[in-house]
Amino acid sequence: MGQRAAIYARVSTSDQSCERQVAELTAFAERGGFDVIGIFKETASGTSSNRSARNRIIDLAQARKIDAVLVTELSRWGRSTQDLLDTLNRLVGWNVSVVAMSGMTFELATPHGRMMATMLAGIAQFERDLLSERVKSGLAAARARGKKLGRQPGQRPKSDKLAPKVIQAVTDGRSYRWIARDLGINKNTVLDIMKRHRKNP
Known part of the structure; x- marks a missing residue:
């Protein structure tokens, strides 16, 4: 086999x-x-x-x-x-x-794999630098146009919008790590949502 x-x-x-x-x-x-x-x-x-x-x-x-x-x-x-x-x-x-x-x-456990990992890490850092540069440039351009940045009064944060899905997934027996990965959020966000839910069920 x-x-x-x-x-x-x-x-x-x-x-x-x-x-x-x-x-x-x-x-x-x-x-x-x-x-x-x-x-x-x-x-x-x-x-x-x-x-x-x-x-x-x-x-x-x-x-x-x-x-x-x-x-x-x-x-x-x-x-x-x-x-x-x-x-x-x-x-x-x-x-x-x-x-x-x-x-x-x-296979990152092999010498060839470790070399590939080093190359990928370098490319990933380059991508992050480019993204950061674009974000800063975009924010500067938005400010120049007079656009207000950040969450506005009355606007719900992403964690509030995802709270029902997180609570349901926990009820279904899913792990916090699985939920964070599935919903594309940080594990700490899942923890915060569940803390708030337990205080105000």
Whole structure:
């Protein structure tokens, strides 16, 4: 029996289909001797934090039920360079690698993998610097136009809007970490919401 693998296919819009990716990855798995234990498909933009199918694969990895994740290309898996690096680091802790159809295997426990991690970290920092520069430039331009910045009086913070979903997920037995990952918020935000809920049920 080969390595246990999960196939992950993603498209950005509902008018696209994952079937071509699935067909290619299934053939790739057969050639590589992988034992496919599940095929996970989802429609989500590259930057979307709501990736339920990807989260299920991460849960399988944490439960030590897979050895590899098969993707057509890394951009299908990572939302950004930093997100890719973060998830690769989490997966390596569970001895799970991400294998792209190009033949590149990302295992951060190996010398080649550590070199890739260093490169990815550099790219991620470059992306953060560019984003920071754009944000500062955008804020300066907005101020110059006289636009008021920050939350305005009466405007509800994001945590208030997400509170019902957080409370329901906790009621359903989900962990705070899972909820934070699923809703794209900080774990501390989940904690704050639940503290407020317990004080004012």
